[in-house]
Amino acid sequence: MTELKYQDLDLHNDQDVAEVAKIHCEAPGEWVPDHSYADDSVARAVENLRSSKHCSYVVLARRTDDRIVGMHWVQIEARSEAKFGNIFSLWVHPKYRQQGVATRLKELAEFWLRSNEVSEIRTNVYLENRRMMALNEKLGYKVVLVGMSKQLK
Structure with a gap:
């Protein structure tokens, strides 16, 4: 395995912010x-990343040549006084x-969330993404809702 370094996204680095936004849209x-x-x-993703309205955190996995090979973007949300x-x-x-x-990206994001007094994390996973579903279950996530969609033609 190639040695990777993990670091927080620098919101002043326009190139990295644009790349994270593009990855988010393409994934x-x-x-x-x-x-x-x-x-x-x-x-819009760039704007969301940089918005002061959102309490966001992005952690990157980089190769030694600085190429981004992984990213994890989480936000803190509040509803009915629950964060x-x-x-x-x-x-x-x-x-x-x-x-x-x-797994490492998720661990780093969870550490950041805990340090911001967040006690629950939520996610959506495409049903076809069996590996992510398995990883989430291994890390303690539980299925609480199933979304369904129908294409109208």
Whole structure:
């Protein structure tokens, strides 16, 4: 396995912010065959990352040449005076999967959430993404809701 370094996203690094936003927008394409996105989707993701309205945290996995091979984006949300963490994105480059990268990214995000007095984390996973479902269950996540969709033609 290639040696990786893990670091927080620097919101002043325009190139990294743009890359994380693009990864976030592209990632569903692995699980949704007709997935597409527009440049304004990436721009909105950049805006969301930098917004002071959201308490966000992004941790990156990088190769020694600084190429991003994994990222995990979580936000703190509050409803009815309860705070919880919401996983916005988790992505690992296919060549780095099944090597503990996603687990490490999740551990770092969970540490950040705990340090911000968050006691619950929520996520959505595509049903076809069996590996992520298995990893989440291994890490203590429970299925609490199943979303369903129907395409109207």
